Amino acid sequence: RHRSVNNFMVNIMAAVVAYCLNPNKPTFQNMLKG
Incomplete structure (x- = not known):
């Protein structure tokens, strides 16, 4: 779950x-x- 949250943040930043x-x-x- 933590990894998915990080991916979500990275996608938002991108x-x-x-x-x-x-x-x-x-x-x-x-x-x-x-």
Whole structure:
């Protein structure tokens, strides 16, 4: 269980980094639209 929590945190960090590096800055509305 602890390992899954660490993986979850790593995935969140990776998502935040990818979001910051993305020049398009996708918004929640765009994500919902697909």
